[in-house]
Amino acid sequence: MSVSFRMWLPLASLCLALAGCGGDDNAEDAGANATAGMAVTTAPVVRRELASGVTASGPVTPVEEMQLGVELSGLRVTSVNVDEGEEVDRGDVLLTLDARTLESDLAQAQAALREAEAGASLARSNLARGEQLASGQYISASALDELRAARTQAEARVGTARAARDASQLRRDFATLRAPADGIISARLVQPGQVVAAGSELLRLIKDGELEWRAELPAEDLGDVNPGDRVELRDRDGGAVVGTVRAVSPGVDAASRTGTVFADLPEPAGLQPGTYLEGRISTGLATVPVVPVSAVVLRDGFPSVFVVEDGVARMARIERGATDHGFVEVRGGLEPGAQVVTRGAGFLADGDPVRVVEEKPAPAPAAADTADGDTASTP
Structure with missing residues (x-):
């Protein structure tokens, strides 16, 4: 047994030495692979001029919506001449009320006016005759004064009767509701057949059919918007509706810290009041920090980029701004000059090793053959 053990001992030592050499090679290969990492391209955070803007959402509403009713109570509606969505002109009859009692009152007032006018005419004639008699001293001065007073009283009764007639005419006119302006019902x-009450809303009119877009903006964005800025909305069909900022609320709500932007829509292109749309307000050009669009990825619902530091990709959340011509404004989260991953960012996780390579230029187009298919030769 001792002889066999001595014969196998050198052979076992040789095997262990070979195995040790192989393990060192595998460890070096594994380390090399870990150091290499994923090949990516990078670009620095730079400042450039960008078309700046604010994106917001809000409802489409009428610029001025008029609530229409009547000033009479207890009368029955005899006809309604319009329906929703119908265009009307100023002065068009929208609805009428049962005005038979009003017409009777008007006729009575007109008769009273005619009676008063007749009495005034008689009083003027009596005064004229009295003045002629007084010149010949056929009547006393006191009698002439009575004739003058009778004429004044008769003319006053005419004024009272005329005012009563005008009031009756006005009440009769109230029984017909007319459009106060051009617009859309x-x-x-x-x-x-409905019996209405004074002041109750019967119809609603969008004056001149004008619509506007109202958006709530946070205080930090509200100061960037000014009257005259261009607004572009996207309707449900993907079409663009262009408007202009008409007014910006001078202050913000103390609770929500937001203010309102009012944008006129001169050509609403079939937009319906109450439609909630997203729009972009163009606020001009600004020099801001930007990164390529390809560098921005979503992680946990937040816009993020990967910054390369000593061969390792570090994820950084950013505050994203406007997008224009392939670049994204970075409002916060990055320092100027930082190298961000532009190609391969979607496959990275925080802490992954990376290997920065140069982006390959686009291949040049192949040279076209000659018209007859033969290549040119040197004479």
Whole structure:
């Protein structure tokens, strides 16, 4: 047994030495592979002129919506001449009320006016005759004064009767509701046969059919918007509707810290009031820090980039701004000059080793053959 053990001992030592050499080679290969990492391209954070803007959402609303009603109570609606969505002109009859009692009152007032006018005419004639008699001293001065007083009283009764007639005419006119301006009927809240009350809303009119877009903006964005800025909305069909900022609220709400932007839509292109749309307000050009669009990825729902530091990709969340011509504004989260991953960022995780390579230029187009298919030869 001792002889066999002595014969196998050198052989075992040789095997262990060979195995040790092989392990060192594998460890070096593994380390080399770990150091190499994923091949990526990078670009620095630079400052450049960018078309700046603010993106917001808000409803499309009428610029001025008029609530229409009548000034009479207890009368029945006899006809409604318009429906929702119908265009009307100023002065068009929208609805009428049962005005039979009003017409009777008007006729009575007109008769009273005619009676008063007749009395005034008689009083003027009596005064004229009295003045002629007084010149010949056929009547006393006191009698002449009575004739003058009778004429004054008769003319006063005419004024009272005329005012009563005008009031009756006005009440009769109230029984007909007319459009106060050009526009579009946006709501109809009454039906024929309904008994209405004074001041109740019966119809709703969008004056001149004008619409606007109202968006709530945070205080930090509200100061960048000015009247006259261009607004572009996207409707549900993907079409663009262009407007202009008409006004910006001078202050912000103390609770929500937001203010309102009002944008006119001169050509609403079929937009309906109440539609909630996203829009972009162009606020001009600004020199801001930017990165290529390809560098920005979403991680946990937040825009992020990967910054290369000593061969390792470090994830950094950013505050994203406007996008223009392939670049994204970086409002916060990065320092100017930082190298961000532009190609391969979507496959990285925080702490991954990376290997920065140069981006390959696009291949040049192949040389076209000659028209007859033969290559040119040197004479």
